[in-house]
Each structure stands twice: as structure tokens, then as C-alpha cells.
Amino acid sequence: MNDSEDKLRKEVGRTCACFNLRRAARLVTQRFDQAFRELGLRATQLSVLVAVYDMPELTVSKAARVLGMDRTSLTRNIQLLERKGLVLVTEGDDKRVRNIDLTPKGVEVLKAAFPLWRKAQSEVELALGNEQWDALLSGLHEVARKLR
């Protein structure tokens, strides 16, 4: 490996957008998953529940766009939530679409998750400090806006 390759290699380790985003996501996800463990809920599942509550009669494709997630990934997520009895999937008027809605149990779990979320979220915000946290969040929003 020559000098310029060595330089590039070091740059990858330090600055790679993909690696740094994934590493941070892994670390934060571990904390959040831990926080929701008592509900038998994973962090990803909570974000799906929130989106479903926010948008009644949500379809799989619409939800995938909002969540910045591949449609087929979301299908598996929703199947899981359905098995847990947290969401209800029904056929739309257009027979191709599936409408996703929270069950009463889903709403209960969502409500129970809020204080646990608040705690996990505060830990991250505290670790960074308000200023850096705001900057980070802006950057993440911008990534979603530009690459969605």
C-alpha cells in the first residue's frame, strides 16, 4: 500500500459517513433497546408504532417513505408487531393496499413507552450537551431530507 492509499485508509477510519453513522446508531440503539426491554419492545418497533399512531390508515409504502426504510424491511417489522397484537393490518378499498392501525394494546404499549423513552433520550442529550446535540440532530434531519 503506497502513501496516498495509506492516507486514504486513515481518512476512512476517521471520517467515513457510513461507519460513523452506523457506529453511533449501534451504540444508541443498545441503550434504547435496554430501556424498552421491560415492555418486550425494540427501539425500531417504537418508531413504527409512533408513525402508525400519527397517521391513521397508514399504508406500508407511505410508512416506509416516512421512516426512510426499505418497504420490504417494514413489511417484516409490521408482521412482528401484528404477531405481538400491537397493530392491525386490514385490506384497503384498493385491494392492493394494506392499512396499518394500532390496536388498543398497541396504544397502551406506546403510552407505557413514553417515560422510558424520555429517560433514554435524556441520557444521550446530556452526554452531548444541548448545543452539540442540536447540531447533531440538525445534521441527521438534513441527511434524511437530502437522501430520502
Add this chain to the structure above:
Amino acid sequence: MNDSEDKLRKEVGRTCACFNLRRAARLVTQRFDQAFRELGLRATQLSVLVAVYDMPELTVSKAARVLGMDRTSLTRNIQLLERKGLVLVTEGDDKRVRNIDLTPKGVEVLKAAFPLWRKAQSEVELALGNEQWDALLSGLHEVARKLR
């Protein structure tokens, strides 16, 4: 759901550290995976190769710490790279540890990946602009430093 619960729910959607990190990581990973497709390499695999090259005689546990990844997740990653013939896993003097090193083929793939990485990385940096990208990267580093 009462008013304060509604407010919290909306806050989750907008500000959740876990969701926003994961969504950005998903979107960026899709681009990077796409960029490396011609090498049969995924973005995560590249970051492992870089770490392995950087630290000769790296062990699984040490690599996991550096990469901010669960040790057992890394085991699966390394098994994959071993099957592809990109890394070599050997027993250490201490018979418990495994030393991970790149094979010549691994070095070749790593070198071939650099220009592809440069291109994918530039797209993200351009999408955000230098200032916001620097702020985002700092935040991600800080998350790793504080939560590792």
C-alpha cells in the same frame, strides 16, 4: 391519549436520537452498499477490513471495542470475510485469542474500494455542505466517545 402524551409522541417522531440515527444510517448505508456492490463488499465489511489493516494481530474483542460493535456481531462479520478469503484468522500464543489479519486478496479489495469510497463519501459531504458535515461528524464522534 391525553395532551401531554400527544406532545411527547410528537417529540419522539421529531427528536428521537435512536430513530434519527438509525434512519440516517440506513439511508447512507444504502448508498455505500451500492457503491461497493461491484466488489461484492458491504459497507460494514469495509470498515472491518480497514480496522484489521490498521491494527496487525488484532483480536476479536479489541476490534469490537474499536468498532463500537458487540463482540459476537463481529464474530459473524469476520466469519463472512474469512469465507470470502479476505481475512485470515489464526490462533494466538494465548490459545483463547484469535488474531485477525488481511490476506493479500483482502489488501487488494481494500485498495480497490478506496476510490469507490471517496465517491460515496463525497456525495454525502456535498449534500450537507462542509460546515454541517463537520458538525455532524463531530457529534457522531462524541456519541462514540461518550457511549462506548
Add this chain to the structure above:
DNA sequence: ACGGACTAGGTGTATATACACTTAACGCCA
């Protein structure tokens, strides 16, 4: 009405990730 283009969704397969548990090796000390 029909046929093709388009759209919504699911499945097969592979990788990524982590927790709980297990196994094997090391080291120390009584």
C-alpha cells in the same frame, strides 16, 4: 372489454446486530 403499464405488496435469501448461554484457556493462590 382487453391488454399492457403501473402500483402495492409479499417472499426468498443474505447480511448486520445483539443478548443469553456455553466452552475453553489462562492465572493465581492456598
Add this chain to the structure above:
DNA sequence: TGGCGTTAAGTGTATATACACCTAGTCCGT
């Protein structure tokens, strides 16, 4: 030196994620 606590690693299982491919329903022009 024999046993026990510690450490390094792998396995079983479950979820998360995405691409390639497939199916079925809708729409529209003729």
C-alpha cells in the same frame, strides 16, 4: 497442583435491513 475466578471466543436465537424477484390489483387507451 488442584481448583476457582477471569477472560476470549463461539452458538442459538431473534430482530433489522435490503435487494431481486414475484403476484395481484388498478388504470388507461384503444
